[in-house]
Amino acid sequence: MRPRFTTALAFLAFLLSTLPLCAQSGSELRLCLHGEPKTFDPVLVDDEASENIRYLTGGVLVRLNRQTQALEPGLANSWQVSKDGRRITFHLRKGLNFSDGTPFTSEDVAYTMHRLMDPQTHSPTGDAFRSGEGTVDVQTPATDLAVISFPAPVAGLERLFDQVAILSARSPKKEMAVLGPYYVSEYKSGEHILLRRNPNYWKRDAEGHLLPYIESVRLDIQRNREIELMRFRRGELHLINRLDADQFDGLHRENPAVTRNAGTGLDAEEFWFNQSPAAPLPEFKKEWFRTTEFRRAVSLAINREDLCRIVFYGYAAPAYGPVSPSNHFWFNAALPAPKHDPQGALRLLTQAGFRYENQVLKDRAGNPVEFTVVTNSGNAAREKMAAMIQQDLSQIGVKMRVVTLDFPSLIERMTRTFDYEACLLGLVNTDLDPNSQMTVWLSSGENHQWNPNQKTPATSWEAEIDKLMQQQASALSDRQRKTKFDQVQQIVAEQQPFLYLVNKDVLTAVSPAVVGGAPAVLNPQAFWNVETLRLKPVPEMGALR
């Protein structure tokens, strides 16, 4: 009896010991998407979840390296942009096949471009290529040569192809036939997406081994970030693509080995005053908000270092302007570093005719300076920032009220009624190129938030920005474009239509089981190099052991 019991115990112990191995066997990378992908059609991608699927499955002619921010050959071996910036010629790799075995030729490039530029498709990716009236022409003189001509010059043309996943013109599987490292094998709405390794993927490593190394990627759909973190802690996930500062801080204290800070990100938190003439505000308040010295003084009074240290636990940097320092090429390094100088703020205000009496700031007419800032409800970091700015501004006698509104009400006020005084929001920046910010900087733009949709520029500096943005968009060399956009950044720093507050760090978590993880600031931060990631056969994948 006793030997049998001992054998049973030993068998049970063996079974239990294999459980953690089973949990991560099969070389499957597991992570979460924060929403349901709206589409698997790469030309229709308009949301982050679909964009991540496109990144993992789509083959592109040119790939932007997320770490070096340089362009690398993809399906095209090489490319040339014509001197007038209207034509790009791609020399394609030969002998490549889609995931279903259909051969890849220049016809597929032509088909993709036609779908992308077809007005009936309403492709958000295609919008970036629309440079002027007329149609896009694609010539395919050979199966490995594609020449794409645009009606007008397109600034940063080759970079835009990083977003264009090539579709098969002939495959019966349509957009499900792909050229990227993985293909969609299984999709359960609301649950998960299973991607399997594309057997026809063209890339090899330095030793000539097939890429990607990992057999499959399981993307669980999980909107709740706390549950995502909990699952990571339990060892059910390998990666978290983006963590909030408080989550990152907690995880870092538990196990610093699993937390990866990729550095200052592209996103900024910003604050602006409503300068719209249509705003139903008292004239004297509109006058304050239009005064450059007033805006600059408010900016000087805000302690950005404290915002970074307290609200973002040190995982943020004071923002210089519209471009984050992590955008290596476009950042204007000559911009002055943001300062906290309440006395300087008061000097500026005095120059502009304001008076500081009994700890209250008053304008020329004796109106106490008070305004209300709106922000979206439910964003704890923004509410904390507002409370801190409130105390900072009280140092210069400005009384700031904070109102949080649900997002639809906030957007209604920002875009239709203009019934607000100041706003605190974040700018999500996914593209390095300033062309993606055209609607923000052109005075006629709908995202020119401080005074949108102007028929003619309201101020001379806005007219100057309009001119410079148009010039940079039509300049043919990146160097010329950079010179123009540097000037835009300089004007924005002087005029402060947006008070840029902080650039948040890109915070991710990578399990010890993942080899080769090197998070970058560009999306997809934690798995941009998915094809070279490997899974280590460690018994416990969990973060906390």
Add this chain to the structure above:
Amino acid sequence: MTAKRIQRVISGSILCAVFAAGVFAGSVTHYSYALQFRETPNAAPSILHPMGTDSLGRDLLARLAYGTRVSLLLAPAAALLATLIAGFFGGVAGLAGGWSEKVILSAADLSMALPLLFVLIALRALLPLDISPVVSVIATFLTLGVLGWPASLRVVWAATRSLRNADFLLLARAGGCAPKRILLRHAMPNLRPVLFAQFWISVPLFILAEATLSMLGLGVMEPLPSWGNLLKGLEDFSAVRANPWLLSPLLLLVLVVICFQLILPAQEELR
């Protein structure tokens, strides 16, 4: 003294102490509830800050004391408003019957069917932006009071209806009493225990409703504290794990809600 009575005395004493701490918040602490000690965010309890500080370095004791003032003074006011509305219309519906009963009950049913949270969000969005935090907090509780009567009305109506054919009311009617006098002098004294119970039940409900609104960022405006926006600090799980004293507003809320429940008259005492 019965065990029930002892419970009530203890609960009442705790509530009185908490109320007093709120009313005399300035004596409990010399710090302002808004002042940020930025060098010491999430600080542990110390002599300087007996309950520690919150994530912005604000003294937690000061915020709790002033938040108690806001929540414990305004929640009973909102509960009183809701109970008065429920008492008046429930009484009229129960005594008068007929079409007025149908109209009032339909209105109550309609109000109960409305998603209260969305109504509150919409009403909050309609308020002007340039109101002070004090006005915002009054508006929040006023809205809760004005929208919080239907459930109580149903209870009051049921109690009044059982009185409608009572002998003393028949006598009063036979004696020529005006409907207003019947309601106020004859019915109301008999409804007092029901109204009293509804009031006490509503107080913690309104405190929790304000807490929910504040959790959604729709309640009391910064920097004014309330129990609701103090509870919002608990969203940051890692901070709470590292600084368990941040749980003090939650503990106080639980204590107060329990005390309110314990001093409520039992069902048999209402008869």
